[in-house]
Amino acid sequence: xxxRTSNSLTDDLxxxxxxxxxxxxxxxxxxxxxxxxxxxxxxxQIYFGLGVTGDNWPVFWGLHETNxxxxxGISHAGTLISAILRIVNATWRRPVTRCAEVITAFAxxxxxxxxxIHLGRPWLAWWxxxxxxxxxxxxxxxxxxxxxxxxxxxxxxxxxxxxALPAIPDFALIRDxxxxxxxxxxxxxxxxxxxxxxxxHRLESAMHMMALAIIPIAISVHTIVSFDFSMAVxxxxxxxxxxxxxxxxxxxxxxxxxxxxxxxxxxxxxLEKYLQPIHFRNLxxxxxxxxxLWGYFVFNERLxxxxxxxxxxxxxxxxxxxxxYSPLFWTMIVCNFVLPFPLLTIRKLRSITATVIASCGVxxxxxxxxxxxIVPSLSYKGTPYSWGAYLPRWPEIVIFSSSFAAMALLYxxxxxxxxxxxxxxxxxxEHPHIKVAAEVQEAEAAGELI
Amino acid sequence: MSHNWGMAVDLDRCTGCxxxxxxxxxxxxxxxxxxxxxxxxxxxxxxxxxxxWEGEFPDVKVKFRPVLCQQCDTAPCEPVCxxxxxxxxxxxxxxxxxxxxxxxxxxxxxxxYNVRFFNFFPPAWDKPLHLQLNPDVSVREGGVMEKCTFxxxxxxxxxxxxxxxxxxxxxxxxxxxxxxxxxxNALVFGDLADPDSMVSKLAKSPRGxxxxxxxxxxxxxxxxxxGSWDDSQNK
Numbered sequence: 001x002x003x004r005t006s007n008s009l010t011d012d013l014x015x016x017x018x019x020x021x022x023x024x025x026x027x028x029x030x031x032x033x034x035x036x037x038x039x040x041x042x043x044x045q046i047y048f049g050l051g052v053t054g055d056n057w058p059v060f061w062g063l064h065e066t067n068x069x070x071x072x073g074i075s076h077a078g079t080l081i082s083a084i085l086r087i088v089n090a091t092w093r094r095p096v097t098r099c100a101e102v103i104t105a106f107a108x109x110x111x112x113x114x115x116x117i118h119l120g121r122p123w124l125a126w127w128x129x130x131x132x133x134x135x136x137x138x139x140x141x142x143x144x145x146x147x148x149x150x151x152x153x154x155x156x157x158x159x160x161x162x163x164a165l166p167a168i169p170d171f172a173l174i175r176d177x178x179x180x181x182x183x184x185x186x187x188x189x190x191x192x193x194x195x196x197x198x199x200x201h202r203l204e205s206a207m208h209m210m211a212l213a214i215i216p217i218a219i220s221v222h223t224i225v226s227f228d229f230s231m232a233v234x235x236x237x238x239x240x241x242x243x244x245x246x247x248x249x250x251x252x253x254x255x256x257x258x259x260x261x262x263x264x265x266x267x268x269x270x271l272e273k274y275l276q277p278i279h280f281r282n283l284x285x286x287x288x289x290x291x292x293l294w295g296y297f298v299f300n301e302r303l304x305x306x307x308x309x310x311x312x313x314x315x316x317x318x319x320x321x322x323x324x325y326s327p328l329f330w331t332m333i334v335c336n337f338v339l340p341f342p343l344l345t346i347r348k349l350r351s352i353t354a355t356v357i358a359s360c361g362v363x364x365x366x367x368x369x370x371x372x373x374i375v376p377s378l379s380y381k382g383t384p385y386s387w388g389a390y391l392p393r394w395p396e397i398v399i400f401s402s403s404f405a406a407m408a409l410l411y412x413x414x415x416x417x418x419x420x421x422x423x424x425x426x427x428x429x430e431h432p433h434i435k436v437a438a439e440v441q442e443a444e445a446a447g448e449l450i
Numbered sequence: 451m452s453h454n455w456g457m458a459v460d461l462d463r464c465t466g467c468x469x470x471x472x473x474x475x476x477x478x479x480x481x482x483x484x485x486x487x488x489x490x491x492x493x494x495x496x497x498x499x500x501x502x503w504e505g506e507f508p509d510v511k512v513k514f515r516p517v518l519c520q521q522c523d524t525a526p527c528e529p530v531c532x533x534x535x536x537x538x539x540x541x542x543x544x545x546x547x548x549x550x551x552x553x554x555x556x557x558x559x560x561x562x563y564n565v566r567f568f569n570f571f572p573p574a575w576d577k578p579l580h581l582q583l584n585p586d587v588s589v590r591e592g593g594v595m596e597k598c599t600f601x602x603x604x605x606x607x608x609x610x611x612x613x614x615x616x617x618x619x620x621x622x623x624x625x626x627x628x629x630x631x632x633x634x635n636a637l638v639f640g641d642l643a644d645p646d647s648m649v650s651k652l653a654k655s656p657r658g659x660x661x662x663x664x665x666x667x668x669x670x671x672x673x674x675x676x677g678s679w680d681d682s683q684n685k
Contacts, residue, residue, distance in 0.1 A: 051570030056491030060555035120553015120593030385500035
């Protein structure tokens with residue numbers, strides 16, 4: 001009986017990898033078209049100059065930088081949450097972890113592209129790499145942008161490792177179930193996995209180490225992203241709470257993104273049996289906690305500025321409370337607090353739909369939060385004569401929209417090549433009393449590989 | 451001998467004529483971006499004359515304040531540059547190395563005075579200004595930051611001239627374009643390392659203040675103006 005469950009599980013989760021529908025090709029083509037439009041717009045911007053954006057004097061950063069912080073924030077869904085859930089050994093995590101880790105990998109790749117997109121001379125971006133230059137020039141290690149470069153690369157590398165490690169047994173599974181190019185391709189990816197007890201032991205220790213290492217890395221990454229702002233003497237940027245404020249915001253938006261992605265994956269790949277209401281309920285609770293924390297930080301930030309009452313900070317503050325940027329601010333408060341709070345607290349309202357609605361609100365709200373941190377401060381810094389304003393223009397909006405298409409496209413392609421739910425971890429979940437290694441040995445003894 | 455260049459700006463003398471702005475543009479090959487781009491906030495003025503109004507018409511009082519790079523001793527623009535394009539010179543200037551700039555615009559955001567400018571497009575000049583470019587100053591590529599240099603080409607020329615004649619630099623020998631063009635003598639440039647220079651004396655004047663001093667940037671430009679008690683007596 002157990003064997004049958006196992007097999008149907010494997011079939012369910014492998015189906016998206018082995019069978020391809022026309023819908024998949026149409027969606028992929030459509031998304032690829034939007035991504036191509038984004039890259040085309042970027043080349044347009046490089047060719048004509050950054051003047052095609054809405055950036056100006058004195059608001060030198062706008063949508064591109066907002067998107068950078070936003071996507072790096074989204075990336076905190078995956079690896080961090082999955083690492084915490086692994087360490088505390090939350091059993092409900094099993095179908096969620098890989099969904100989440102994939103978001104991290106791709107959100108980081110997209111996020112890390114924006115600092116390149118926003119450069120005046122992006123073809124010289126490699127000057128941030130400390131290579132042995134014959135002119136003895138090094139990057140400036142005092143610059144938060146250089147810290148970003150190292151932090152994001154570290155996080156990306158460790159997230160990819162964290163994603164790839166637990167996928168090895170699944171690669172081996174596909175290898176053993178397929179022939180032709182797939183057998184060869186997944187054979188290479190599975191790195192000679194045979195499922196021996198020694199290999200299982202090594203995999204588990206490696207994953208434990210990665211899970212422990214990745215938490216401080218994830219927290220440091222968004223703290224360093226916050227340093228881009230808090231290290232500058234700019235009103236409302238020069239704040240000591242930015243580190244934790246950004247980390248909380250990142251996890252907040254990350255969980256929201258995870259909820260949305262899970263809901264889409266669930267419907268699109270018919271995985272209702274695996275991604276159940278309990279996952280949305282538990283992640284919803286986590287999101288509620290983050291919403292409260294985030295609300296506290298926003299209140300704190302504003303209260304301290306208001307109480308301090310320095311003229312140049314008050315100008316930036318009032319512009320978001322009552323002035324030019326206030327519609328965005330109050331929309332943010334509704335999206336991040338007023339909307340999710342009842343949806344996630346009132347028991348009767350709690351459902352997958354409600355969680356997804358709340359999550360959509362949070363994603364919009366957290367994007368606005370990043371915009372509201374960057375733009376109003378730059379609009380109201382320095383002498384009043386030099387104050388300004390910012391409105392995005394079409395190239396920024398096209399690139400912004402295509403970044404979402406890029407996320408969808410990468411996710412779609414990933415779920416085509418790798419099972420989006422970790423098969424072997426689900427099996428372990430199904431046989432809580434049996435050690436995985438024992439199960440594998442049993443399967444080997446029976447003359448079949450899992 | 452190392453210098454420490456600084457400036458004093460006498461706000462009581464400034465007439466707001468903007469001759470300094472024009473002189474700076476022509477001396478330093480600053481592109482004219484055209485009306486449309488200027489309206490979008492892309493105009494580049496290494497020095498600008500800020501105008502502030504006090505009171506209601508007709509009882510109105512205008513105040514002028516020429517603002518240029520304050521050449522801060524602890525400049526917020528310098529540490530944030532990832533490639534050292536924005537760095538401190540031996541003479542205490544905040545220099546911008548155009549060839550090293552990759553255009554993150556972080557320096558401009560960090561600057562508390564909004565005196566850094568970005569080449570949003572490759573440089574262009576309204577005709578016939580393209581015929582009068584200064585051969586001593588490099589033209590900046592699109593995508594790089596630029597800012598007031600205290601007319602570093604004139605500083606270097608002055609140093610060379612005094613070195614050739616084997617004599618020390620005299621106070622007032624070097625004049626940036628803005629200082630030279632100021633008909634009201636509101637701008638004074640000189641060496642703050644020389645205690646006898648005019649600018650050193652003005653920097654110690656009780657009329658002197660620093661712009662946005664609370665940022666802790668230690669600017670090298672001193673603004674001179676009457677105290678408020680004096681103001682009320684003159685009414």
